[in-house]
Amino acid sequence: MHAEIIAVGTEILLGQIVNTNATFVAKRLADMGIDVYFESVVGDNEERLLSEIKRADSRSDLIILIGGLGPTKDDLTKQTVAKFLGKILVEDAVAMEKINRYYAETGKVMTENNKIQALYIQDSIALKNETGFAVGNYFKNENGTDFLLLPGPPSEMKPMFSHQAQPRLQETYFNDHRLFSRVLRFFGIGESMLVTKLADLIDEQTNPTIAPYAKTSEVTLRITASSKTETEAIKMLNKMENEINSRVGEFMYGYGDDNSLVAVVVDQLKSKGLTISAAESLTAGKFQSTLGSVPGVSSVFYGGVVTYSNQAKEQLLGVSHETLKNEGAVSEQTAKEMANSVREKLGTDVGISFTGVAGPAELEGQPVGTVWIGLAIKGQKTIAKLYHFSSNRYFIRERAALAGLDYIRRSL
Secondary structure: EEEEEEEEOOHHOOOOOOOHHHHHHHHHHHHHHHEEEEEEEOOHHHHHHHHHHHHOOOOOEEEEEOOOOOOOOOOOHHHHHHHHHHHOEEHHHHHHHHHHHHHHHHHOOOHHHHHHHHHEEEOEEEEEEOOOOEEEEEEOOOOEEEEEEOOHHHHHHHHHHHHHHHHHHHHHHHHEEEEEEEEEEOOOOHHHHHHHHHHHHHHHHOEEEEEEEOOEEEEEEEEEEOOOOOHHHHHHHHHHHHHHHHHHHEEEEOOOOOOOHHOOOOHHHHHHHOOOOEEOOOOOOOOHHHOOOOOHHHEEEEEEOOOOHHHHHHHHOOOOOHHHOOOOOHHHHOOOOOOOHHHHOOOOEEEEEEEEEOOOOOOEOOOOOOEEEEEEEEEOEEEEEEEEEOOOOOHHHHHHHHHHHHHHHHOO
């Protein structure tokens, strides 16, 4: 099943608004197992829109047009689609009654063009607009491409797609089968390596399917199973997940679209009844800020210090002068002493430290991207790990903070 999304609106082309609608719809379609091969943006121009519809009709099974269903002269979407299909526009009585009622209740004068919002394409299904007036359209074409027309305002489009369009697409294209998805989240392995490790599974996929997505500093895998029952689908998903974990399980940290590495670590600390503190040099509070973004983190996070200079490391943390002189600030021993000291001073179960070179120039003969992360856990030997990150200063600091979270996750 191949779909195509056409966003309609000159304001998108001018950069006045961001096309978040296409992102929302594409993600929902992917969850359903419908592939989006093309996305485009067209201004409010009938000739150009008609040309884009003709091109989409030649290569896609489903065309989704978003925007241009309003009452003004530049809202041309349904008129243009109707022209392409050789259909007329007809009035949806329920939608027209909603418009009339609104103007009667508010005492406003309704202009004639408002009636356009209640029109839909002949022989299509009018889709109810829960939060606005412009009805959507779902045209099932027995001899060609199907069309789905949605309003442009996200507050109208999202509920219409979720409550009106999605169930109809499910019924039309998947009959008695349902789709069930599971998202696996990975940190510490790049998309190229992950795909290499799973190459045969991806190449031979049928049901379930596997779709990798590269995100900032992490990778996700969406596994989707098609089945008549949820029980059968869960068995299929479990089997595929077990096979994936047998190869790259050490990098998997959680599930879901909205999950995050920091949330997983905070939950891990809470479940074990552990508290944490941090000492940061190159990250300059980035790690602590990341922890602080999680609601309820105060039950496990006591606080920390930022010790950018060697003087601060000595005065606030008690890192020995000999260590800084002989080993350097960017060293395993300094990282260990920082982690130990902050844990002891704040009385926490876990102490973590960050020291390294974020750039722009090397430090103590160490190249930019060199990072030591120290970890002191009560009752265990203090450890430290060396990392080498590339790219710019911002990325190095961001990556170091996330690596620290993963270091804790693995160690606990």
